[in-house]
Amino acid sequence: xxxxxxxxxxxxxxxxxxxxxxxxxxxxxxxxxxxxxxxxxxxxxxxxxxxxxxxxxxxxxxxxxxxxxxxxxxxxxxxxxxxxxxxxxxxxxxxxxxxxxxxxxxxxxxxxxxxxxxxxxxxxxxxxxxxxxxxxxxxxxxxxxxxxxxxxxxxxxxxxxxxxxxxxxxxxxxxxxxxxxxxxxxxxxxxxxxxxxxxxxxxxxxxxxxxxxxxxxxxxxxxxxxxxxxxxxxxxxxxxxxxxxxxxxxxxxxxxxxxxxxxxxxxxxxxxxxxxxxxxxxxxxxxxxxxxxxxxxxxxxxxxxxxxxxxxxxxxxxxxxxxxxxxxxxxxxxxxxxxxxxxxxxxxxxxxxxxxxxxxxxxxxxxxxxxxxxxxxxxxxxxxxxxxxxxxxxxxxxxxxxxxxxxxxxxxxxxxxxxxxxxxxxxxxxxxxxxxxxxxxxxxxxxxxxxxxxxxxxxxxxxxxxxxxxxxxxxxxxxxxxxxxxxxxxxxxxxxxxxxxxxxxxxxxxxxxxxxxxxxxxxxxxxxxxxxxxxxxxxxxxxxxxxxxxxxxxxxxxxxxxxxxxxxxxxxxxxxxxxxxxxxxxxxxxxxxxxxxxxxxxxxxxxxxxxxxxxxxxxxxxxxxxxxxxxxxxxxxxxxxxxxxxxxxxxxxxxx
Amino acid sequence: xxxxxxxxxxxxxxxxxxxxxxxxxxxxxxxxxxxxxxxxxxxxxxxxxxxxxxxxxxxxxxxxxxxxxxxxxxxxxxxxxxxxxxxxxxxxxxxxxxxxxxxxxxxxxxxxxxxxxxxxxxxxxxxxxxxxxxxxxxxxxxxxxxxxxxxxxxxxxxxxxxxxxxxxxxxxxxxxxxxxxxxxxxxxxxxxxxxx
Numbered sequence: 030x031x032x033x034x035x036x037x038x039x040x041x042x043x044x045x046x047x048x049x050x051x052x053x054x055x056x057x058x059x060x061x062x063x064x065x066x067x068x069x070x071x072x073x074x075x076x077x078x079x080x081x082x083x084x085x086x087x088x089x090x091x092x093x094x095x096x097x098x099x100x101x102x103x104x105x106x107x108x109x110x111x112x113x114x115x116x117x118x119x120x121x122x123x124x125x126x127x128x129x130x131x132x133x134x135x136x137x138x139x140x141x142x143x144x145x146x147x148x149x150x151x152x153x154x155x156x157x158x159x160x161x162x163x164x165x166x167x168x169x170x171x172x173x174x175x176x177x178x179x180x181x182x183x184x185x186x187x188x189x190x191x192x193x194x195x196x197x198x199x200x201x202x203x204x205x206x207x208x209x210x211x212x213x214x215x216x217x218x219x220x221x222x223x224x225x226x227x228x229x230x231x232x233x234x235x236x237x238x239x240x241x242x243x244x245x246x247x248x249x250x251x252x253x254x255x256x257x258x259x260x261x262x263x264x265x266x267x268x269x270x271x272x273x274x275x276x277x278x279x280x281x282x283x284x285x286x287x288x289x290x291x292x293x294x295x296x297x298x299x300x301x302x303x304x305x306x307x308x309x310x311x312x313x314x315x316x317x318x319x320x321x322x323x324x325x326x327x328x329x330x331x332x333x334x335x336x337x338x339x340x341x342x343x344x345x346x347x348x349x350x351x352x353x354x355x356x357x358x359x360x361x362x363x364x365x366x367x368x369x370x371x372x373x374x375x376x377x378x379x380x381x382x383x384x385x386x387x388x389x390x391x392x393x394x395x396x397x398x399x400x401x402x403x404x405x406x407x408x409x410x411x412x413x414x415x416x417x418x419x420x421x422x423x424x425x426x427x428x429x430x431x432x433x434x435x436x437x438x439x440x441x442x443x444x445x446x447x448x449x450x451x452x453x454x455x456x457x458x459x460x461x462x463x464x465x466x467x468x469x470x471x472x473x474x475x476x477x478x479x480x481x482x483x484x485x486x487x488x489x490x491x492x493x494x495x496x497x498x499x500x501x502x503x504x505x506x507x508x509x510x511x512x513x514x515x516x517x518x519x520x521x522x523x524x525x526x527x528x529x530x531x532x533x534x535x536x537x538x539x540x541x542x543x544x545x546x547x548x549x550x551x552x553x554x555x556x557x558x559x560x561x562x563x564x565x566x567x568x569x570x571x572x573x574x575x576x577x578x579x580x581x582x583x584x585x586x587x588x589x590x591x592x593x594x595x596x597x598x599x600x601x602x603x604x605x606x607x608x609x610x611x612x613x614x615x616x617x618x619x620x621x622x623x624x625x626x627x628x629x630x631x632x633x634x635x636x637x638x639x640x641x642x643x644x645x646x647x648x649x650x651x652x653x654x655x656x657x658x659x660x661x662x663x664x665x666x667x668x669x670x671x672x673x674x675x676x677x678x679x680x681x682x683x684x685x
Numbered sequence: 686x687x688x689x690x691x692x693x694x695x696x697x698x699x700x701x702x703x704x705x706x707x708x709x710x711x712x713x714x715x716x717x718x719x720x721x722x723x724x725x726x727x728x729x730x731x732x733x734x735x736x737x738x739x740x741x742x743x744x745x746x747x748x749x750x751x752x753x754x755x756x757x758x759x760x761x762x763x764x765x766x767x768x769x770x771x772x773x774x775x776x777x778x779x780x781x782x783x784x785x786x787x788x789x790x791x792x793x794x795x796x797x798x799x800x801x802x803x804x805x806x807x808x809x810x811x812x813x814x815x816x817x818x819x820x821x822x823x824x825x826x827x828x829x830x831x832x833x834x835x836x837x838x839x840x841x842x843x844x845x846x847x848x849x850x851x852x853x854x855x856x857x858x859x860x861x862x863x864x865x866x867x868x869x870x871x872x873x874x875x876x877x878x879x880x881x
Binding site: 221224228230232233235237256257258260278284289293 | 693694695697698699702703706707709710711713714716717718721724725728730805806807808809811812813815816834
């Protein structure tokens with residue numbers, strides 16, 4: 030696929046294209062209607078699209094969770110049957126992991142990463158749009174399984190041989206395999222794009238160790254994605270071939286190894302865990318210093334511990350398999366590596382606390398959520414270390430103790446961090462604050478509901494309640510805590526509802542008002558040097574970076590006694606967004622059209638191979654159209670040329 | 686490209702860096718497939734065993750053909766960098782033809798195996814063998830499509846000396862696919878295979 034190398038074209042959107050109607054070799058006009066959103070290549074709009082789509086899937090996944098909790102509220106529940114229950118918990122897991130947490134992280138990464146490094150856009154704006162549309166196509170494809178009456182039911186980890194054609198004859202696991210394959214393409218493309226962006230497009234003077242911690246964590250995550258996604262790609266292909274073309278990868282009758290899937294899945298799956306959590310670590314590493322009025326404690330330690338987690342995350346996968354019979358030596362080795370990985374994570378937690386220590390703490394909503402992460406993730410981290418102790422893990426495997434653990438890290442760690450990010454960067458994105466009162470209500474309801482829901486699961490798990498079983502009999506002592514959990518889950522639901530109300534109310538209040546002034550939080554990193562909301566061209570002038578937290582250093586200096594004093598107001602430091610002569614990439618239809626080809630191929634593989642034909646044609650045609658698309662406004666004078674790079678098609682499309 | 690504005694960049698152009706990152710990712714894709722093959726090479730159920738069925742001299746010749754295509758790829762790039770468009774196209778075409786010859790050899794090998802009773806569903810070994818070599822074959826084929834696209838582009842006068850990086854990037858992909866084949870050839874054919 031060819032790429033617009035740099036944002037280089039006209040900014041005033043009316044003349045972004047040749048004024049010809051929809052044709053292969055023209056690029057769409059900019060504008061403000063829906064067409065602008067579907068053709069946009071602006072990293073900020075794509076970030077907002079990612080956020081909106083992920084929130085939509087969050088509601089679906091949340092409703093699935095509430096149905097699960099309703100079924101389990103009382104013994105011998107009858108809300109869902111066993112089969113429906115299996116589909117429900119599978120889709121809940123798949124949705125929350127692949128369609129909520131990952132894209133929400135992508136939303137923040139897309140919006141903020143170019144701003145934090147002082148770039149006008151990502152390195153490959155059209156690939157960026159492609160990532161989003163492919164993700165959306167994959168997510169919708171996966172969820173249409175409900176409409177066909179046959180959703181995946183083999184757990185989010187889809188263990189083969191259980192998910193093979195013999196034990197799962199329906200189409201559900203095909204939707205799983207193909208849907209995740211499609212979203213995998215999206216993650217991979219996005220990861221490659223962001224890596225190139227960070228490595229090549231930083232503002233002058235911004236060396237790697239002057240990048241904000243958030244940018245660093247996102248960079249680590251992209252590397253994890255680049256190397257982890259192909260492994261699950263292999264696993265999903267093998268499963269798909271087994272199910273549809275009669276191969277024998279997971280067929281023990283023919284001598285296949287029943288552990289092959291588990292190994293492949295968890296070699297992807299454990300780095301995936303860090304893919305979920307590190308963005309949140311990045312977010313709160315921005316929020317905590319801002320609201321503690323102190324720089325982050327031990328910046329190099331924060332960065333290096335993130336990198337260490339990235340490396341060590343590859344050496345712990347078999348701790349998901351302690352009871353699969355992998356042998357005592359493997360178990361001992363993976364026990365040790367799992368205990369070791371707690372060290373860099375502990376370093377981070379201590380550094381956040383040291384950042385807060387002695388700071389002038391302001392408990393605005395973002396800070397509340399951030400402290401929620403520090404405390405709740407610690408609980409989840411500690412229960413995680415108990416899994417590293419293999420004999421204890423043997424007791425915990427497949428019980429609610431595990432469910433408690435991973436909800437404490439993914440909900441308590443990742444999701445609360447993402448909410449901190451929502452409240453913190455909302456003014457950056459939309460030009461108005463989210464309400465503090467509703468925000469605090471949102472936080473406390475979520476925190477209390479979360480602990481009521483998942484705290485008792487530790488107890489139930491140790492009492493022996495199995496996960497993935499659709500009901501339980503009375504008399505085991507499970508009744509009380511299950512009821513508490515169900516009540517807790519609805520309190521979470523209420524908290525989320527208040528978040529949605531907050532979005533609506535604050536938008537309504539802000540209507541007709543001028544956007545909020547610059548730098549509402551007295552923040553530290555570079556994105557705040559631009560006005561709120563961020564203008565389409567990001568920076569009037571790309572700043573020269575001299576220090577870590579350069580933006581903060583422009584506002585504060587030391588007086589003759591070495592005391593830190595304010596030297597400039599936000600108005601003086603921040604840009605006003607008035608530049609008009611900046612060059613931006615033109616929008617394009619092709620990312621959307623290309624992405625739409627994938628569901629056709631997916632349905633084709635399941636229902637009729639003929640459907641693959643239009644899908645394949647759409648993809649091929651889009652790749653060539655993409656390559657031949659004029660790089661930007663033909664009237665604009667810019668000497669760039671465009672090359673193929675992704676290994677799918679190679680066309681020289683110089684139109685100068 | 687504007688690296689000069691960004692003194693803190695890598696000095697490698699965005700496009701080339703993207704290809705390098707992509708190839709890094711591909712390593713894990715083939716790594717997963719090669720590992721799967723290694724686990725399954727001795728699990729041939731009632732079907733033919735790898736040691737009984739491989740024709741090492743034949744595959745050595747087709748491997749040699751593929752390796753030579755890396756040479757012609759380099760010759761094509763060097764012609765383009767000198768501004769010699771005629772030879773650029775000549776070597777591009779040669780590279781694509783050598784790649785196609787390799788694919789032809791693979792098709793011949795597959796059909797021979799099929800006749801000898803090694804189908805895709807015969808055993809875990811057969812599934813792993815066809816999947817690994819098949820994935821590689823698809824990669825070579827995509828490479829051929831890219832080469833031919835560049836060829837057409839050059840015919841139309843669009844592949845200029847100044848933009849030789851395009852060819853270089855496609856070359857990176859092509860060489861990578863060759864290098865992967867060296868691993869696959871070693872693992873599948875050269876390491877002594879189990880016989881029945």
